[in-house]
Amino acid sequence: MQEKIGIYGTGTIGSGQATLTIGNGCETVVIGHSKGGQERCxxxxxxxxxxxxxAGLATEAAKTAALERMTITDDPAALAGCTFVFEAVSEDLAVKRQVYQTIRTHGGGDVIIASCTSSLGAEELGDLCGDPEHFLVAHPFQPVHLQPLVEVVPCGATTEDTMARAKALLERLGRQVVTLKKSVPGFLVNRFAQALFRESLDLLEKDVATPADIDRAVKYAVGMRYASIGLLEYFDAVGFELERAIAENVYPTLCNTDKIQKIVSDGIRDGRTGQKAGEGLYRWDEDSLADFRGRLQEPFLKSVENWTARK
Structure with a gap:
């Protein structure tokens, strides 16, 4: 079926999701409560x-046509007839419950709610929405309009038809869909990321290496290797015997803390909280932020090559 798409939320995720849907020819309604949020979106x-x-991947004509497919408003009545709504509001259960009630009130009768949450479980959210049969998590990654992966996670009541409709829409949007059999905290990618973050911060605290050298190791070994082959494919390529020997040597020394590390607590205390603050593990100014933004987008630009022709 041809889905009529809504997006609830005008932040970074919501604006990226809107860029994606209008770039793929979909009429899209974006709901944002504040005029400031709507304008930022x-x-x-x-x-x-x-x-x-x-980057030479779109034209001014394509941009103009795409923006005409987007309606941004604070009036939830604009969701009338929407059959698929991406929820991209704050990670607050009370806020999400209210948003789900609003979508159910104004959307189509069998409207699917797809939460873009990165931290809350599908079961927990499904219980809030009033119609868990038509609920799932569709967790994207930033930049949403460029990075192709989406983790789709059902709650216990999610129907097969809901999953099929979600997968069909996401694939039409050019997404690579990973389907989890059940919900776990952080889903897949954020669990991998937290393991790497925890180990990297531990290495920093133990003065083993600098942030730049840790990042260089990831970019030019881990990142390049797993851009073309799978993590578990590589495990099989190395072989169980060698991986067992490596694990016996390394496992006992890995960071296994379940507490927030001092380097993070101290940074929050001192206002060194990352890019928005101008300093975190690195120092950030306008030039370094622009360079980062360019490097962040570059690997994913090919995923939107076909947008040039959409008008």
Whole structure:
């Protein structure tokens, strides 16, 4: 079926999701409560298109046509007839419950709610929505309009038809869909990321290496290796015997803390909280932020090559 798409939320995820859907020819309604949030979303979507135009992957005509497919409003009645709504609001259960009630009130009768949550479980959220048969998690990754992976996670009541409709829409949007059999905290990718973050912060605290050298090791070994082959494919390539020997040597020395590490607590205390603060593990200024933004997007630009022709 042809889904009519809504997006509830005008933040980074919502604006990226809107860029993706209108870029693939879909009429899209975006709901945002504040005028400031709506305007930031409008600017973010336009900037995403400007980046694509600068990379030679879209045209001004395609941008104009795409923006005409997007309606941004604070009126939830605009969700009338929407059959698929991406929820991209704050990770607050009370807020999400209210949003789900609003979507159910104004959306189509069998509207699917797809939460973009990165930290809350599908079961927990499904219990809030009033119609868990038509609920699932569809967790994207930033930049949402460029990075193709989406983790789809059902709750216990999610129907096969709901899963099939979600997969069909996401594939139409050019996404690579990973389906979890059940919900676990962090799903797949964030669990991998937290394991790497924890070990990296531990190495920093033990003065084993600098942030730049840790990042260099990841970019030019881990990142390049697993860009073309799978993690578990590589495990099989190395072989169980050698991997067992490595594990016997390394496992006892790995960081296994279940507490937030001092380097993070101290940074929060001192206001060194990352890019937005101008300093975290690195120092950030306008030039380094622009360089980071370019490098963040570059590997994924090919995923939108076909947008040039969409008008």
């Amino acid at each position: 409008r600017r973010a979507v336009a900037r995403n298109w400007d980046d694509l135009i600068a």
